[in-house]
Amino acid sequence: MSSRKKVSIKTIAAAANVSPSTVSLVLNNRGKELRISPETQRRIQKIAEEFGYFNPPSNTQHYNINKYEPASLNPIIVFVTNDFQNIPFAKFNAGLEEYIKQSSDQIDWVYHTYEANHLCDYQMLLSSSYYKGAIISTPSLDDARFLTENHFHIPIILYNYQINGYTCVCYDNYNIGRQAADVFLKLRKEKLSIIVPDNTNRGINLRIAGFTGHLSESGFLNNRIRIVSGPSKDTYGGYIAVSKLLEQNFIPSAIYIVNDLMTGGVLSRLKEENLHIPDDVSILSYGDIGASKYIPSVSSYIAESEKIAYTCLEQLMMEIKGLAVPGRYISFDTECIWRESCCPPE
Numbered sequence: 634m635s636s637r638k639k640v641s642i643k644t645i646a647a648a649a650n651v652s653p654s655t656v657s658l659v660l661n662n663r664g665k666e667l668r669i670s671p672e673t674q675r676r677i678q679k680i681a682e683e684f685g686y687f688n689p690p691s692n693t694q695h696y697n698i699n700k701y702e703p704a705s706l707n708p709i710i711v712f713v714t715n716d717f718q719n720i721p722f723a724k725f726n727a728g729l730e731e732y733i734k735q736s737s738d739q740i741d742w743v744y745h746t747y748e749a750n751h752l753c754d755y756q757m758l759l760s761s762s763y764y765k766g767a768i769i770s771t772p773s774l775d776d777a778r779f780l781t782e783n784h785f786h787i788p789i790i791l792y793n794y795q796i797n798g799y800t801c802v803c804y805d806n807y808n809i810g811r812q813a814a815d816v817f818l819k820l821r822k823e824k825l826s827i828i829v830p831d832n833t834n835r836g837i838n839l840r841i842a843g844f845t846g847h848l849s850e851s852g853f854l855n856n857r858i859r860i861v862s863g864p865s866k867d868t869y870g871g872y873i874a875v876s877k878l879l880e881q882n883f884i885p886s887a888i889y890i891v892n893d894l895m896t897g898g899v900l901s902r903l904k905e906e907n908l909h910i911p912d913d914v915s916i917l918s919y920g921d922i923g924a925s926k927y928i929p930s931v932s933s934y935i936a937e938s939e940k941i942a943y944t945c946l947e948q949l950m951m952e953i954k955g956l957a958v959p960g961r962y963i964s965f966d967t968e969c970i971w972r973e974s975c976c977p978p979e
Contacts, residue, residue: 641706642741648680649673653741654730656681661744707953708741709946710758712769715746721922721938725770725792728942738950749832752776759785766949768792768942773834788952788959790945793836800952800961802944806836809934809967810843813889813917816969818851819978822887822915826859828874828899829891830866840891840919859883863895871898879906885914887975893920896931916974929973940965 642660646653656677658664664674711729713722733740747755750773759767770792772780777796780789793803817825825848827841841860848858861877863870874895878885879902890896896918900910908914910929917932918924924933944963951957971977 641739643739645677645681645684648684649677651677652730653733654726657741657743658726706739706741707765707950708743708763709766709768709949710764711742711744712747712752712755712767713744714749714771721920721936724938725942728939728944729946731939732943732946736947736950740946740950742946749773749834750775753779756783759787759789762786766790766953768945768949769794771834771836772796773832777835788949790949790952792941792945795835795962798960800948800957800959800963802941802948802963803836803965804936804941804967805964806839807843807846809919810840810845810889810891811847812843812969813840813919813934814844814847814851816917816975816978817887817889817915818848818853820887820915820976822885824857824859824883824885824887825853826861826878826883826885826888827891828871828888828895829860829862830870830895831862831864832866837891844889859885863898866892866894868895868898868901871895871900872902873898875899875902884908887915887917890916890918893918893922893924893931893933896924896927900927900931910974911976915976917969921970924970925972927974932969932972932975934967934969936967937965 642653642656646656649656651673655669655673659669659674659677660681713725729742745755745758752769752772753776758764764787766788768790769780772791772794777794780796780799789799791799791801791803795801795803827844829837829841845858845860859878859881861874863872863874871890875898888899890899896916899916903910903914910916917934919934919936921933921935924931948957948961948963952959969977
């Protein structure tokens, strides 16, 4: 029989004088990535060892974790894609932590990163009786098929993605796209472009559909719109996408960037062509990840990851307690933070 103690993350957090989420990050080897001080990491690891805490290894599918279930707690697993950037991740984590502060629920959560299109590799974790529930962030189309084709005995909440049979907490992505298009129409922009990554997801596709749909309803001609993609959700991807536009001799009067991580590359390539913002090209982005730090600063629809994460955990606990049924859709509107790259329409 194992002599390990059934110690909770909250117990370790109290002993180390840190938050439960900080303990979870350190024990899941994300302390360095999230810039938790080496001294704090060592203190947490030492206390965990002294208490005999066992953290189920999330990087293996062959470990029997069932026998370590702490009966008095609600252990949950949170899946985030490995391209989930530090800024939105920190906000997401803050949302979970805020729920813990506001609630009397006893919860331990662990993070598990996964590569897009490979959620199926972790079917054993989702099927394990150790965890009482799961939150899955922004699954890809292939990951969505995996979830649709399988049934799991634990409640699963989807962050910013909608699949029949699962409760989804997300932004109203379609309406976000419509709002961006409406801004450019009211500003009487003549030629428009949408910058997208090659690897899209349902949220991005809905923002594109909302944007193009509103333009079509308003009689905006298709030959005055260009949708161009870059190979990645980063500066390089944005740079390549604008290069494709220029190769087509298409110089837009306004650009909508569906993922703010691409913004730096867009600005850099426009600057090389001596195109000035906002005089020559107005820019709106989605995500507000560092948009205020660019020169010029970029107007962006803010992604309130903290509020969404809080609601995900709240809804998960309701389903765990049997107070809510799966399959619900909860959406939030976003607001635009207006900066130098695009002025609000009058």
